[in-house]
Amino acid sequence: MNIKKWITHDFPVVEETATVGECLRKMRQYQTNECVVKDSEGHLKGVVNREDLIDLEMDSPISDRISLPEFFIHENDSITHALLLFLEHQEPYLPVVDEELRVVGAVSLHDFLEALVEALAMDVPGIRFSVTLEDRPGELKKLVDALSSGKINILSILTARELDGKKEVVVKVDTEDEKLLRDLLRMVGIEVESMEKEEGF
Structure with a gap:
């Protein structure tokens, strides 16, 4: 099963120019401690964790707190490959990118459960x-x-x-x-x- 069918476009993502306040609001909206970060052209820049922002002012930029992404998947990867990465990642969302590393969406635990329902x-x-x-x-x-x-x-x-x-x-x-x-x-x-x-x- 290809992951493309299960990609969601409703997930916590901000641009690298975002402020701490914008990023925290996005995390609160999605009830997560992590945001995916992309540049102005949509390329994956990394992720930002809540704990990396606690010592900054709300109007501070997040740009110097972006971590390189250890886990992401390509839109043509299989659901099984994505699930293994998801288990290692242990965050609610896993970024999905195209061949040019542009963010096209994410997959969540809920998406995997829907895939399991269909597979079974x-x-x-x-x-x-x-x-x-x-x-x-x-x-x-x-x-x-x-x-x-x-x-x-x-x-x-x-x-x-x-x-x-x-x-x-x-x-x-x-x-x-x-x-x-x-x-x-x-x-x-x-x-x-x-x-x-x-x-x-």
Whole structure:
């Protein structure tokens, strides 16, 4: 998934000519301790943190308190790459730039949650179920082939390794027929561990 879909244009950003007061008001507006800073042409100059401004007068310029940005992403980066940077960054917003390092927006924790909702197909009706498979090639294919034989479409699939050489697989499908699902999987030797209908929204 490309980050471009999740970019927001409503985030704390000021120009490098801003004063301390302007910057603090922007932080207060977005309930954050950091502002993205750009120049008059929109290029990313860095970030300013609240703690860097506490010893300055309100009408002082922020220009000499701008820190070089350690974390930013390009608009064509993947959502997974952005999420890793976001976890390292640990701020509410992550700047997004184009090829010329112009600020085109930002991504926030809320944006990542929306991406997760879509990736897990939480917004559409269906059934989510989990199974445990051997952690070896071909095991997942058995599950997919079983669903395909019943003409059941997969909406999302997530795997996680367990400690005993197995992996948990959580699948969302576009059917409401629980019995059909269990029967199809049982035919290939897969027992369903949990199953829940989801209405979507």
